[in-house]
Amino acid sequence: MSTLLEVSGVSVSFDGFKAINNLSIQIGEAELRAIIGPNGAGKTTFMDIVTGKTKPDEGYVIWGEKSVSLLDMNESQIAQAGIGRKFQKPTVFEEQTVRENITMALKNPRSPLDLLLNRAAADTEERVRAVSDDIGLTDALDQLSGALSHGQKQWLEIGMLLAQDPRLLLVDEPAAGMSATEREQTTDILVRAAKTRAVVVVEHDMEFVRRLNCKVTVLHQGSVLAEGSLDHVTKNQDVIDVYLGR
Amino acid sequence: MERTFIAKNPSVLWFLLGLSVFTLLVSIFSEAAGSAVISTSFLKTLGKTLCLCLVAIAMDVVWGYCGILSLGHFAFFGIGGYAIGMWLMYARTKDIVVGSLENNILPPTPDEVTTAIGSQIFGVVGSSDFPLIWAFSHSLTLQLLAVVLVPGLLALVFGWLAFRSRVTGVYLSILTQAMTLALSLYLFQNDTGLRGNNGLSGLQNIPGLEAVSQATLSLWFFWASAFALGLGYVFFAWMLAGKFGSVIRAIRDNETRVRFLGYHVETYKLFIFTTTAMIAGIAGALYYPQAGIINPAEIAPIASIYLAVWVAIGGRGRLYGAVIGAVVVSLMSSWFTGGSAPDINLGIYIVKWTDWWLVLLGLTFVAVTLFFPKGIGGLFDLISSRQEKQQ
Numbered sequence: 289m290s291t292l293l294e295v296s297g298v299s300v301s302f303d304g305f306k307a308i309n310n311l312s313i314q315i316g317e318a319e320l321r322a323i324i325g326p327n328g329a330g331k332t333t334f335m336d337i338v339t340g341k342t343k344p345d346e347g348y349v350i351w352g353e354k355s356v357s358l359l360d361m362n363e364s365q366i367a368q369a370g371i372g373r374k375f376q377k378p379t380v381f382e383e384q385t386v387r388e389n390i391t392m393a394l395k396n397p398r399s400p401l402d403l404l405l406n407r408a409a410a411d412t413e414e415r416v417r418a419v420s421d422d423i424g425l426t427d428a429l430d431q432l433s434g435a436l437s438h439g440q441k442q443w444l445e446i447g448m449l450l451a452q453d454p455r456l457l458l459v460d461e462p463a464a465g466m467s468a469t470e471r472e473q474t475t476d477i478l479v480r481a482a483k484t485r486a487v488v489v490v491e492h493d494m495e496f497v498r499r500l501n502c503k504v505t506v507l508h509q510g511s512v513l514a515e516g517s518l519d520h521v522t523k524n525q526d527v528i529d530v531y532l533g534r
Numbered sequence: 535m536e537r538t539f540i541a542k543n544p545s546v547l548w549f550l551l552g553l554s555v556f557t558l559l560v561s562i563f564s565e566a567a568g569s570a571v572i573s574t575s576f577l578k579t580l581g582k583t584l585c586l587c588l589v590a591i592a593m594d595v596v597w598g599y600c601g602i603l604s605l606g607h608f609a610f611f612g613i614g615g616y617a618i619g620m621w622l623m624y625a626r627t628k629d630i631v632v633g634s635l636e637n638n639i640l641p642p643t644p645d646e647v648t649t650a651i652g653s654q655i656f657g658v659v660g661s662s663d664f665p666l667i668w669a670f671s672h673s674l675t676l677q678l679l680a681v682v683l684v685p686g687l688l689a690l691v692f693g694w695l696a697f698r699s700r701v702t703g704v705y706l707s708i709l710t711q712a713m714t715l716a717l718s719l720y721l722f723q724n725d726t727g728l729r730g731n732n733g734l735s736g737l738q739n740i741p742g743l744e745a746v747s748q749a750t751l752s753l754w755f756f757w758a759s760a761f762a763l764g765l766g767y768v769f770f771a772w773m774l775a776g777k778f779g780s781v782i783r784a785i786r787d788n789e790t791r792v793r794f795l796g797y798h799v800e801t802y803k804l805f806i807f808t809t810t811a812m813i814a815g816i817a818g819a820l821y822y823p824q825a826g827i828i829n830p831a832e833i834a835p836i837a838s839i840y841l842a843v844w845v846a847i848g849g850r851g852r853l854y855g856a857v858i859g860a861v862v863v864s865l866m867s868s869w870f871t872g873g874s875a876p877d878i879n880l881g882i883y884i885v886k887w888t889d890w891w892l893v894l895l896g897l898t899f900v901a902v903t904l905f906f907p908k909g910i911g912g913l914f915d916l917i918s919s920r921q922e923k924q925q
Contacts, residue, residue, distance in 0.1 A: 339794065367796035379791045381784045388780045398797050400805045403778040452796065 298347030382434030601786030614818030665727025733829025849911025
């Protein structure tokens with residue numbers, strides 16, 4: 289499996305506190321990966337670095353087969369290069385319909401003039417449908433997204449990411465605040481998505497991670513503590529110490 | 535496509551219908567049509583109000599839709615006025631000067647003509663030389679281009695600097711306020727080349743149309759203003775109808791999220807800021823020939839704040855709301871401050887509206903912001919939701 293994203297030797301500190309400390313992670317193409325770790329382990333900061341929100345003090349972030357550095361790109365360029373991100377708190381545009389939300393995310397030219405002059409592309413409706421079917425929101429297409437339940441908003445946001453057709457999907461705590469059935473559906477959506485692209489899930493709920501059934505990376509104090517299958521890492525003495533010691 | 539645009543925006547049809555009926559009624563009752571119901575000076579007030587509506591919808595697009603609270607958009611309005619005013623003043627003065635020199639025994643040289651025009655225009659600031667910015671004032675076409683391009687260019691450069699540094703919220707408002715203040719103070723100086731605090735005057739006289747009466751001219755300008763407002767309304771409604779409008783409203787609600795969707799937010803903001811500045815310039819170019827005079831006090835910071843107050847009272851985020859706000863507030867303002875509002879005698883104190891109007895406006899603004907955040911336009915939501923309930 290070829291490498292899609294390579295993070296190597298990255299460190300970043302905020303006011304002297306090392307949030308990320310010499311972190312190295314490789315993500316392959318069409319891989320499903322879970323990143324776990326206690327609070328403050330640097331999970332969210334890792335995502336901030338990859339998506340361009342935070343610039344690291346040292347290290348490299350290399351992307352794709354052309355090995356371009358993501359550190360020289362801004363947020364929208366990184367998004368256009370094929371990295372999509374789902375935030376911890378669902379942030380959909382509440383005053384717009386589900387359809388408008390998905391349409392905005394669809395992979396299309398994104399300059400103002402493109403949007404003004406080449407109005408709707410012919411296959412827009414089809415592609416919106418495909419996404420809404422995937423996340424189970426087809427019936428709610430014309431609803432204001434602010435009227436959706438918390439779980440549905442999470443799915444809509446995942447759907448917006450899928451609509452962007454990214455090669456790498458970063459998902460921050462997708463199951464937070466969801467009911468048991470909603471969690472199951474969320475797992476299905478993510479596993480399905482990972483068949484055609486890389487999906488990285490940050491989560492601290494072990495049950496949820498177990499259901500994803502994938503390779504797990506454990507972060508602790510800004511660097512990798514252990515990596516492997518969930519069973520493998522939960523037997524690791526360091527991991528047990530970190531989780532139980534807290 | 536057209537059908538869906540109208541179907542999605544029923545307000546466009548209603549607005550155009552209302553505007554046409556209004557224009558027709560005003561035309562019938564104007565002095566030019568032989569009626570005395572609407573005086574020429576009131577006709578001018580109506581025409582000016584239409585121009586204010588146009589700049590108000592531009593403000594609504596930039597603030598109500600895109601979330602940029604610009605407190606400097608009246609500067610662009612004023613620049614449009616100055617740009618057209620330069621041609622009006624130059625061309626008219628030239629006609630007068632050439633007319634008076636005709637009686638000389640020796641035909642005047644071109645230099646003499648230019649000097650005579652110069653001393654006519656710039657005599658009030660003690661000069662007779664044409665400043666560099668008047669280089670194109672002889673050409674109507676070039677000055678008309680300036681009406682659009684100068685505000686556009688200023689907005690482009692200013693917006694690029696501000697948005698690129700990710701200046702947002704109240705800081706951006708202060709910056710735009712500073713821009714219009716600086717421009718106004720600059721124009722107040724005599725050596726700026728735009729006649730300092732005298733401003734440009736006599737703009738109601740259109741060169742080449744001396745034979746046409748002011749009553750008829752005012753009606754023409756009223757029509758032009760109504761046409762520009764209709765066109766501007768349709769243009770903005772079209773712009774905001776599709777996915778572009780969706781992205782603009784998304785930027786208002788959560789700029790960061792839009793950035794992660796892969797949109798270059800700064801470009802969009804710049805596009806909106808510049809386009810609305812250009813429309814504001816056009817509105818100003820139609821307004822000041824009806825007002826007859828423009829001076830730097832017109833673009834003082836308070837003017838741009840008024841603009842925001844109109845939009846807030848009328849209802850942000852809906853184009854007709856901006857129109858309602860501009861009409862209601864500006865007409866009420868001229869009624870209260872024009873001396874026609876009756877004073878209220880409280881026995882111990884007489885409330886003079888010329889003094890108390892600003893207090894009333896301020897209180898209204900606070901009340902609307904606190905209790906009716908959707909403004910007057912929000913009433914339409916109540917009506918439509920009641921209709922839905924009945925069905």
